[in-house]
Amino acid sequence: MIECKNVSVTYPNAHTKALQAIDLTFKKGEFICVLGKSGAGKSTFIRCLNGLQTPTEGDVIYNGQSLRKRSEAELRKIRQHTGMIFQHFNLIPRLSVMQNVLTGMFGSRSSFKNLIGLFTKEEKSAAHDAIRSVGLDGFENRRVEQLSGGQKQRVGIARALVQQPAVLLGDEPVASLDPGTANQIFTLLRNMHDDLGLLTMINVHDLELAKKYADRVIALKDGQVIFDGPPAMFGDLEYKETYGETSLQSKL
Numbered sequence: 001m002i003e004c005k006n007v008s009v010t011y012p013n014a015h016t017k018a019l020q021a022i023d024l025t026f027k028k029g030e031f032i033c034v035l036g037k038s039g040a041g042k043s044t045f046i047r048c049l050n051g052l053q054t055p056t057e058g059d060v061i062y063n064g065q066s067l068r069k070r071s072e073a074e075l076r077k078i079r080q081h082t083g084m085i086f087q088h089f090n091l092i093p094r095l096s097v098m099q100n101v102l103t104g105m106f107g108s109r110s111s112f113k114n115l116i117g118l119f120t121k122e123e124k125s126a127a128h129d130a131i132r133s134v135g136l137d138g139f140e141n142r143r144v145e146q147l148s149g150g151q152k153q154r155v156g157i158a159r160a161l162v163q164q165p166a167v168l169l170g171d172e173p174v175a176s177l178d179p180g181t182a183n184q185i186f187t188l189l190r191n192m193h194d195d196l197g198l199l200t201m202i203n204v205h206d207l208e209l210a211k212k213y214a215d216r217v218i219a220l221k222d223g224q225v226i227f228d229g230p231p232a233m234f235g236d237l238e239y240k241e242t243y244g245e246t247s248l249q250s251k252l
């Protein structure tokens with residue numbers, strides 16, 4: 001479904017590569033967590049998968065289509081069914097929950113319709129359904145700035161849902177949340193993943209979340225893949241190699 005072929009990224013003026021020759025294939029139905037310490041390349045990697053970041057070498061093949069040399073309009077079309085959720089939610093704080101969720105449909109509508117903010121009954125009904133499915137029934141008209149972090153991330157997930165996603169990407173979506181809320185968000189994501197048969201890929205700092213929810217773990221270090229396998233195989237040695245220190249559990 002998504003294939004990375006020898007993907008490298010070197011940022012302008014950087015001395016080292018943020019990603020180095022990544023060769024990986026991801027299939028529908030996989031729930032993947034990407035681990036790595038700060039600066040390992042996790043965000044760069046996730047952003048390459050939907051064309052937000054262009055590899056300086058190599059290519060990303062998305063459903064058989066190369067993302068290389070695409071115009072912004074072509075990329076928007078290709079990623080129409082790729083939902084993305086972010087650490088800081090990327091919502092519009094002064095707008096309502098409903099208005100924020102409806103922006104998830106922008107990619108499939110004309111710019112004119114988006115500009116005048118005209119939505120059909122069916123579109124509004126689909127947004128209502130998404131809001132209900134993330135547990136925010138009754139919050140439709142609430143301004144997003146009045147919500148808690150966990151509720152904001154639910155809005156972010158509802159916005160991704162109305163895109164009718166085939167792929168869901170998360171760039172540290174629970175890094176700003178307390179452990180209990182982080183678990184609730186991961187439960188919601190996992191249920192959504194299973195119900196819709198998605199390909200889900202999420203950057204996460206917390207190994208316990210990765211072990212609890214993922215089918216596959218990828219660990220990055222200095223822009224290279226140092227582990228790719230089932231969470232159960234990611235032990236103390238792998239932890240030490242990834243983070244450069246011993247896991248808390250093995251110290252206890």
Ligand SMILES: Nc1ncnc2c1ncn2[C@@H]1O[C@H](COP(=O)(O)OP(=O)(O)OP(=O)(O)O)[C@@H](O)[C@H]1O
Nearest residue numbers: 011012014018036037038039040041042043044045
């Ligand atoms: N826009 C940029 N310009 C220059 N260098 C960048 C840019 N974005 C990231 N980098 C560098 O690329 C490397 C990988 O960064 P990236 O943000 O992908 O890591 P990360 O694993 O997501 O880190 P974190 O967990 O802190 O978000 C780092 O060395 C970082 O400093």
